[in-house]
Amino acid sequence: MKLSDLIERLGGTLAQGSPDHRLRGVTSPSRAGANDIVFAEDSASAEDALASKAGAVVLRKGLVGSYPAAKCVVETPQPRLWFARAAKLLKPALPVGGVHPSAVIGSKVQLGEDVTIGPCAVIEDNAHVGARTRIEAGAVIGRCVDIGDYCHIHPRAVLYPGTTLGNWVVVHAGAVLGADGFGYVRNPQNGAYTQFPQQGTLVIEDEVEIGANTTIDRGALAETRIRRGVKIDNLVHVGHNCDIGEDVILVALTGISGSSTVGKSAVLAGQVGIGDHAHVAPGVILGGQSGVFNGKTAAAEPGTVLYGTPARPLKQVLREQAVLARLAKRSKPSDRSN
Numbered sequence: 589m590k591l592s593d594l595i596e597r598l599g600g601t602l603a604q605g606s607p608d609h610r611l612r613g614v615t616s617p618s619r620a621g622a623n624d625i626v627f628a629e630d631s632a633s634a635e636d637a638l639a640s641k642a643g644a645v646v647l648r649k650g651l652v653g654s655y656p657a658a659k660c661v662v663e664t665p666q667p668r669l670w671f672a673r674a675a676k677l678l679k680p681a682l683p684v685g686g687v688h689p690s691a692v693i694g695s696k697v698q699l700g701e702d703v704t705i706g707p708c709a710v711i712e713d714n715a716h717v718g719a720r721t722r723i724e725a726g727a728v729i730g731r732c733v734d735i736g737d738y739c740h741i742h743p744r745a746v747l748y749p750g751t752t753l754g755n756w757v758v759v760h761a762g763a764v765l766g767a768d769g770f771g772y773v774r775n776p777q778n779g780a781y782t783q784f785p786q787q788g789t790l791v792i793e794d795e796v797e798i799g800a801n802t803t804i805d806r807g808a809l810a811e812t813r814i815r816r817g818v819k820i821d822n823l824v825h826v827g828h829n830c831d832i833g834e835d836v837i838l839v840a841l842t843g844i845s846g847s848s849t850v851g852k853s854a855v856l857a858g859q860v861g862i863g864d865h866a867h868v869a870p871g872v873i874l875g876g877q878s879g880v881f882n883g884k885t886a887a888a889e890p891g892t893v894l895y896g897t898p899a900r901p902l903k904q905v906l907r908e909q910a911v912l913a914r915l916a917k918r919s920k921p922s923d924r925s926n
Contacts, residue, residue, distance in 0.1 A: 589678060591644055591660055598673050600646070605660025609643055614675040617642060627671035646670050682722065700737065718755065730766070736794070750806055754794035760822070762801040766790040769805035769828025769846055784808060786828065799824060799840070808846070833870065845882070853890065874899055
């Protein structure tokens with residue numbers, strides 16, 4: 589792709605070099621060649637990028653005083669974002685493979701144009717798979733599942749009946765979507781448990797990415813919903829009836845109990861635990877291993893970092909830790925000779 593084509597689609601200014609320079613991909617400065625793009629966000633990384641063999645460098649205007657001759661340079665306010673978007677445009681499209689002979693396709697299945705179904709994949713009755721979607725080897729798509737266009741279902745993922753995916757959704761290997769939620773009613777007379785009905789649905793909106801071995805439960809009587817643009821890491825669990833807002837980030841080993849909500853653009857770092865019927869306010873950042881108790885709300889201004897259990901502002905947690913450290917020193921028993 590020509591550099592001018594990338595600039596036309598992504599913006600930015602060509603500060604130096606030929607707009608006709610052809611590019612094949614993105615990489616790091618140490619591995620770059622004449623047809624690669626690299627990026628820089630500070631002066632030190634800019635020096636490395638400009639000294640590399642890369643054909644094009646993306647950086648902010650004014651980051652360095654001058655550019656080496658014959659180097660293509662694109663100036664943009666957000667070079668990392670520009671670089672990431674360029675990577676998507678330059679990534680070669682996977683070939684359309686059609687339906688593999690070993691795949692099992694049920695009755696009344698609707699397959700869109702240019703769909704790829706890998707070896708030993710199973711598509712059960714009345715499912716719908718949108719145009720240009722890929723179902724990789726060993727994946728299982730349950731009855732009446734609706735998958736949108738340009739989705740990518742990686743090997744051995746399982747989509748239970750009642751699951752709906754929008755467009756441009758990525759489901760990584762081993763993920764399980766739409767399983768029963770963990771809901772039981774206890775008989776006080778004998779202590780036995782009976783499962784509460786788990787007959788709702790799961791809706792995954794457009795541009796969601798779901799990490800490997802992540803599990804998202806269906807609703808009990810209504811729905812679980814993962815809204816547009818959510819990015820979920822590996823080994824995350826989202827319980828039944830949850831509503832995860834747009835552009836939320838869920839990092840590995842996070843667990844969200846049933847009937848909880850997470851507001852738009854919130855970030856839950858690794859090993860965060862959310863109790864049932866809890867709420868995380870929009871834009872809040874929960875630090876690693878933070879916790880929100882059942883029925884409570886983690887509320888603060890967007891961008892505020894909360895930490896600890898119960899989650900509270902990071903500055904408060906640091907003050908508390910300093911006080912505890914001082915108390916521990918004061919209470920330390922003095923050495924006594926026998």
